Amino acid sequence: MQRYFVNHRENDHFFITGDDYHHITRVMRMNVGDEIICVDPDGKAAQCKLVNITSEVVELEVVQWIEKNVELPVDVTIVSGLPKGDKLEWIIQKGTELGAHQFIPCMSARSIVKLDEKKANKKKDRWQKIAKEAAEQSHRIIVPHVYGPQSLQQLLEISKNYDYKCVAYEESSKQGESSAFHQVLKGMSRGDSLLFIFGPEGGLTEKEITLLEDEGFISCGLGPRILRTETAPSYVLSAVSYHFELME
Template sequence: MQRYFIDEQVDMEQFNISGDDYHHIVRVMRMKAGDDIICVTPTGKSAVCQIAEITDEIVVANVVKWEEGTTELPVQVVIASGLPKGDKLELIIQKGTELGAFEFVPFTASRSIVKWDGKKAAKKVERWQKIAKEAAEQSHRSHVPDVREPISFKELLKASNEYTYKLVAYEEEAREGEASVLSSTLSKLKEGDSLLIVFGPEGGLTSEEVALLNGNGFLACGLGPRILRTETAPLYALSAVSYHFELLR
């Protein structure tokens, strides 16, 4: 059943769907009155709905029943990625959303080859947000992760004060066999807590950047004995969080 994140909720019994989602329902899926869909409110509540009417601009959907339970992780995991080359960040956002990430914070690291073009910022962030929304719909999330506009490393340090726990994935820790920080941090997390994890770009983080992160309350952690690519490391961490909270019971 197709899932749509809806901004306009008429009341507890009806939704009006327009814009890109209207186009997807009418032009792509070719749905009609009587077909069922799932609508998700801005607060994360999901309802099975039946299409009651399709006009030239909106799809009117009536609530059949509200769903119980959630597919969201019990903790908010925020992925901060040093800007990588090409479409790697798009992959991180898409797959990270499927794995339960709450938010994405791209940042400019010392070794980031890509230089952020402020003139193209709005269009780029809009594309990233669309990728997150489509991935959230596909994976039956009830929350669309927010994708922030890239910030500087200094701004990242300042923003880190918002989170309950803070980690930095550092390949030197992996080389030295560090294997307990991620696990011990996860064991401390309680429902509703937030966890910010920082990952470097292709060339990794510099020792100076790691020292600054350490000085701002971050713990350096390894992600197993193998050195992971910049687009693989966040997915490893999210999988570990999912295993700890959703499968290891």
């Protein structure tokens, strides 16, 4: 059953406009009586029936509310040093499927991609749309928030709001470190927040790692193999899911 995140709800009625209206009426060709899942801004999901279709609005009535919660028990924010091409789009799509709570692109020393304000805003809109579509596909009850590109200094300020802070550092893996991330997961409780930073192609510089460690970040190896910048976030999110959801 199709799922949509809907901003306009009045009691037991949802109202859909814009791109989702077009998708329902033109792409899916739905009619009055068809059913979909609607999720309101508070993360409440309901099975709904189409009751009216106008030239601009689809109106739906709640058939039954859905109580199931599919979100990770901890909030994980993925920070990615701006990579080349469409890699960040892939990170956001797959990261959303795996349960990430937020995404923060970061302009680090080895980031080749440089975005001015106009391009950054356009990219942010696209990234947010990708997160929404992936959240609908994976039956999330929230859409992860995607920040615009942040500097390292801005990121350090944001990091003050998190319970745990980690940075993926391939030199830790090369030196055989394998327990730091495990120890972080063991120390976390349901409801805690984790900020995890990944460098762009070429990784973070030693200077950046030192700065992060001075601000309380824990350097973590992610196993004996060196992962690509677009693969490492999926590894971490999978590990979090395994620890908190499959090991119960």
